[in-house]
Amino acid sequence: MNINVISIFPEILESSFKGLTGKALEKNIAELKLIDLKEFSNNGYGAVDDAPYGGGEGMVIGIEPLEKSLESIKKPGHVICLTPQGSVFNQTKAIELSKLKDLTFICGRYEGIDQRFIENYVDEEISIGDYVLSGGEIAASVVIDAILRNIDDVIGNKDSVNKDSHSEGKLKGHVYTRPSEYKGKKVPEILLSGDHKKVNEWKLANSLWVTREKRPDLFKQLQLSEKEMILLRQYGDFLTKKHE
Numbered sequence: 001m002n003i004n005v006i007s008i009f010p011e012i013l014e015s016s017f018k019g020l021t022g023k024a025l026e027k028n029i030a031e032l033k034l035i036d037l038k039e040f041s042n043n044g045y046g047a048v049d050d051a052p053y054g055g056g057e058g059m060v061i062g063i064e065p066l067e068k069s070l071e072s073i074k075k076p077g078h079v080i081c082l083t084p085q086g087s088v089f090n091q092t093k094a095i096e097l098s099k100l101k102d103l104t105f106i107c108g109r110y111e112g113i114d115q116r117f118i119e120n121y122v123d124e125e126i127s128i129g130d131y132v133l134s135g136g137e138i139a140a141s142v143v144i145d146a147i148l149r150n151i152d153d154v155i156g157n158k159d160s161v162n163k164d165s166h167s168e169g170k171l172k173g174h175v176y177t178r179p180s181e182y183k184g185k186k187v188p189e190i191l192l193s194g195d196h197k198k199v200n201e202w203k204l205a206n207s208l209w210v211t212r213e214k215r216p217d218l219f220k221q222l223q224l225s226e227k228e229m230i231l232l233r234q235y236g237d238f239l240t241k242k243h244e
């Protein structure tokens with residue numbers, strides 16, 4: 001996958017592309033190109049913004065530097081603008097975008113970017129949530145990280161992606177590690193039993209229970225099988241009690 005990011009502050013993205021994203025880049029699964037919008041300024045000062053027509057607060061990033069920076073990319077592919085006015089990003093969108101070969105992200109700043117650039121060049125507007133950030137760079141790294149997790153071979157254990165929260169419309173549920181008892185709090189006994197069938201049933205019931213407790217909106221959309229309903233009933237009471 002080729003990923004291009006256009007930003008006034010590309011250095012913000014550099015530091016976030018370590019860890020998982022860094023691994024994808026090292027393995028050549030993804031190639032990342034950061035484009036500094038300031039290099040496409042119309043004036044000698046590197047400015048790419050101007051006052052808004054009609055007055056009002058802040059500055060707006062102009063269409064010309066954006067257009068020139070986009071034209072500098074050989075294959076921009078699907079062009080995404082990060083904006084609080086876009087559709088809210090989710091796992092389904094991450095999986096959908098992970099199948100594309102070329103992606104270009106446009107990061108806004110200040111009051112945003114000239115609407116005519118959006119209309120002429122942007123395929124999709126994405127928001128990472130109903131709040132306002134100072135710039136699109138953090139939003140772009142969130143979206144890119146979530147996309148890369150879904151590309152084959154980025155994460156060694158494919159199951160860890162397939163069983164993650166939101167991959168099947170539900171949350172993953174509780175996880176534990178050593179010690180088996182800490183300050184009187186015990187790990188659920190079934191997880192120590194070595195009985196794989198029972199452990200898997202418990203994990204499924206726990207995932208359903210956690211989804212129902214934490215995200216009733218997601219739970220409502222699930223179409224539970226008869227087996228899942230039985231497991232939820234069977235383990236539900238136990239899960240409500242705190243482990244002592």
Ligand code: SAM
Nearest residue numbers: 082083084108109112127128132133135136139
């Ligand atoms: N004045 C704009 C508005 O009210 O819609 C907000 C501009 S914001 C201060 C500057 C830039 O941050 C935006 O152009 C966008 O690129 C980015 N941004 C802010 N919030 C975002 C969000 N929730 N999701 C994605 N990008 C966001």
